[in-house]
Amino acid sequence: xxxxxxxxxxxxxxxxxxxxxxxxxxxxxxxxxxxxxxxxxxxxxxxxxxxxxxxxxxxxxxxxxxxxxxxxxxxxxxxxxxxxxxxxxxxxxxxxxxxxxxxxxxxxxxxx
Amino acid sequence: xxxxxxxxxxxxxxxxxxxxxxxxxxxxxxxxxxxxxxxxxxxxxxxxxxxxxxxxxxxxxxxxxxxxxxxxxxxxxxxxxxxxxxxxxxxxxxxxxxxxxxxxxxxxxxxx
DNA sequence: GGCGTATATGTCGGACTTCTAGGCATTAGA
DNA sequence: TCTAATGCCTAGAAGTCCGACATATACGCC
Numbered sequence: 001x002x003x004x005x006x007x008x009x010x011x012x013x014x015x016x017x018x019x020x021x022x023x024x025x026x027x028x029x030x031x032x033x034x035x036x037x038x039x040x041x042x043x044x045x046x047x048x049x050x051x052x053x054x055x056x057x058x059x060x061x062x063x064x065x066x067x068x069x070x071x072x073x074x075x076x077x078x079x080x081x082x083x084x085x086x087x088x089x090x091x092x093x094x095x096x097x098x099x100x101x102x103x104x105x106x107x108x109x110x111x112x
Numbered sequence: 113x114x115x116x117x118x119x120x121x122x123x124x125x126x127x128x129x130x131x132x133x134x135x136x137x138x139x140x141x142x143x144x145x146x147x148x149x150x151x152x153x154x155x156x157x158x159x160x161x162x163x164x165x166x167x168x169x170x171x172x173x174x175x176x177x178x179x180x181x182x183x184x185x186x187x188x189x190x191x192x193x194x195x196x197x198x199x200x201x202x203x204x205x206x207x208x209x210x211x212x213x214x215x216x217x218x219x220x221x222x223x224x
Numbered sequence: 225g226g227c228g229t230a231t232a233t234g235t236c237g238g239a240c241t242t243c244t245a246g247g248c249a250t251t252a253g254a
Numbered sequence: 255t256c257t258a259a260t261g262c263c264t265a266g267a268a269g270t271c272c273g274a275c276a277t278a279t280a281c282g283c284c
Binding site for chain 2: 230231232233234235236
C-alpha cells in the first residue's frame, strides 16, 4: 500500500541531484548514494534499484561519461564525470527547480 | 521523446497543491485548475488527464468529499471539500515538502 | 437558427520514474 | 569461516502525469 508519509522523496529531482553531486568531481555510483545521504543528513536514501537505472539514463542522454578506475578501496569501479551537456542540463534543472519550488511556496503560503 | 525542459511540472506535488486549494473552501475541479494556474502565475497547468484522476484518488483516500451543486455559471458541478482526514494529510504533506525542499537546497547549495 | 468558445466532467493508453526484491562478485574484519 | 560492506546490475510492479479523445451545456454573435 506504500506509506507515502515515511517515504516521501525524490519525486523527479533525482537526476538533478545526481548531476549536482557528480559536478563536484568524478565519482562512482555507490559513492553517489552515500554522498547524497550524507549531505542531506539522511533525508535522501537512493536505493540501488533507482540509482543504477538513473545513471544509465543520464549516460544515455549524454550528460554523464563513465570510466572504469580503481576506487579508494582498491576495487574496480565506474567513475562518472559530467559532460559539457550535463553541466548545461544541471543549470537548466536547477533553474527549473527554483521556479517550481517558488510556485509551490506561493500556493502553500496563499491565504484565502 | 518528451521535452523535459519545456514541460517541467508537478512532480508528485499535485495532490498537496489540490488539497491546499480545496482548503480555502468548497470548489469544483475546473475551478481548481484555474486557481492553481492563477496563483502560481501560470507556472502550474494541471491538465484534465491529471486533474480528474487525482480528484478521484483523493476522494478514494477519504481526503476529499464531493457534492453536486450549481456552479457560479448556473451549471451543475462537483464541489469538493476537505475532510478532517484530508486536512491532516495536507499538514503532513506540507511538513514533508518543507523537509524535502530543505534537503534539496542543501545539496544544490553544497560547495565542493 | 447555427456556430464557436468557455465551462465542466470524464476515460484510455503510453511514457516515465521509483521501489522491492533479487543476483553476482570482491574484500575486510571478527 | 562467515558476515558485512563495497560495488555493479536487472526484472517486475506500482504509481503519476500527460496527450488525446469523448460528451454535454451555456452564452454570445452573426
